[in-house]
Amino acid sequence: MTYASALDALDQLADDESGNYLEVLDEGSMRVEIGRHAAGEAAPKNPHTEDELYYVVAGSGxxxxxxxxxxxxxxxxxxxxxxxxxxxxxxxxxLVTLVVFAESSNPSSYSIRE
Structure with missing residues (x-):
């Protein structure tokens, strides 16, 4: 992913009302998303079956x-x-984050929060 395509992904997120995350890489053992959440918004996340790393690019909370x-x-x-x-x-x-999902036996699955 180039710097320009990362900025394009952020622009797409800003215009997309279907979600706050956009996948930018999926290489089997690793998946990367860019996330954006507006000020005043809450961003609850269901537990995943992969380890995750969030890098905060911009914003605060x-x-x-x-x-x-x-x-x-x-x-x-x-x-x-x-x-x-x-x-x-x-x-x-x-808040803008880069999210890296580590490998698991089922890398795209989410568990359900009761």
């Missing part, structure tokens, strides 16, 4: 991973172990 809560800003990374509930909330400035 808070993230909850399991029982831990942390403020996030550009340059922060957040690791989410597979199966853990997690969410972004108290988003003060539009």
């Amino acid at each position: 808070k993230v909850r991973v399991g029982d831990d809560v942390h403020a996030v800003e550009p340059g922060d990374t957040v690791f989410v172990e597979r199966g853990l509930e997690h969410d972004f909330f108290d988003i003060a400035e539009d």
Whole structure:
């Protein structure tokens, strides 16, 4: 992915009302998405069957991973172990993240939060 295509993906997310995430790479053992959440929005996430790494590109807010809560800003990374509930909330400035999903036996599956 080039810098220009990453910016194009962000523009597409801004115009797309069907979701806040856009897949930009899927190479079997790794999947990468760009996420965007507007200020004031909450971004609950169902637990996944893969480990995840979020890199905060822009914006600020808070993230909850399991029982831990942390403020996030550009340059922060957040690791989410597979199966853990997690969410972004108290988003003060539009939040843009790069999300990397690690390999699993079923890399695109989501578990259901009760």
